[in-house]
Amino acid sequence: MTVTPTYELLYFQIWGLGEIPRLVFEHAGVPFKNSTIAWDEFQQTGKAQVPFGKLPILKITQDDGKEITLAQSGAIVRYLGKKFGLVGTTPEDQAFIESIYDEYTDFTFGYINKFARTEHWKDLKEVQSYRDISILPFIKNHERFLAANGSNGHYVGDKISIADIAAYQTLNWVFNTPYGTMFNKNDTPNIIKVHETVAADPKIKEYVSSGRRFQPFAWQTKREGQVEL
Ligand SMILES: N[C@@H](CCC(=O)N[C@@H](CS)C(=O)NCC(=O)O)C(=O)O
Numbered sequence: 001m002t003v004t005p006t007y008e009l010l011y012f013q014i015w016g017l018g019e020i021p022r023l024v025f026e027h028a029g030v031p032f033k034n035s036t037i038a039w040d041e042f043q044q045t046g047k048a049q050v051p052f053g054k055l056p057i058l059k060i061t062q063d064d065g066k067e068i069t070l071a072q073s074g075a076i077v078r079y080l081g082k083k084f085g086l087v088g089t090t091p092e093d094q095a096f097i098e099s100i101y102d103e104y105t106d107f108t109f110g111y112i113n114k115f116a117r118t119e120h121w122k123d124l125k126e127v128q129s130y131r132d133i134s135i136l137p138f139i140k141n142h143e144r145f146l147a148a149n150g151s152n153g154h155y156v157g158d159k160i161s162i163a164d165i166a167a168y169q170t171l172n173w174v175f176n177t178p179y180g181t182m183f184n185k186n187d188t189p190n191i192i193k194v195h196e197t198v199a200a201d202p203k204i205k206e207y208v209s210s211g212r213r214f215q216p217f218a219w220q221t222k223r224e225g226q227v228e229l
Pocket of ligand 1: 016017043047053054055056071072073074
């Protein structure tokens with residue numbers, strides 16, 4: 001008899017780096033234990049028990065009862081994407097999808113490095129220069145890439161992939177930042193279409209309206225005194 005593997009995701013009780021793996025589970029309709037730990041408890045006792053001292057981690061109990069623990073959000077999402085058929089159908093599709101996933105990771109960490117531990121989001125000059133150096137080229141490249149796939153609401157092919165889910169979740173918090181207004185149907189029609197396509201997925205819709213979803217982390221929210229472009 002084949003027993004379905006069981007999954008437990010452990011992260012803090014926020015979106016942060018935990019929300020894309022959660023959305024992948026939700027979209028795939030695969031049950032998982034959505035565990036959380038408080039920051040202080042993680043520092044005191046949790047940190048020493050996870051592979052690289054950081055979260056998220058994914059604990060997998062395999063069909064044969066063997067338990068493994070995966071760290072690094074990118075490795076976790078790629079693994080789940082392969083398991084649940086969300087990385088296309090050919091090695092080339094998979095590589096394209098993973099390159100887009102990495103793009104969103106770079107986008108996120110670029111934003112974190114610039115704005116999470118500073119108050120640069122209050123400073124018009126800083127916000128404008130990051131817009132010119134980072135946000136505008138990102139938009140240009142992604143609009144072009146999406147147009148090449150037929151402007152159909154997907155990065156690759158015609159099915160939701162981990163790239164589309166990463167885009168959806170990244171936009172969910174980018175809308176709260178000084179750059180939120182730059183992403184709209186006129187200026188970024190293809191990126192917005194990916195967001196709309198994932199948002200319209202019945203499983204994602206159910207999750208978003210369920211009340212089970214946590215809140216964004218501080219840098220993912222609209223903050224008092226934030227520059228508006
Ligand atoms: N590259 C890692 C980064 C993980 C990471 O920095 N996690 C933070 C939370 S977002 C963490 O666990 N910090 C706790 C600590 O450093 O003690 C990933 O993508 O999983």
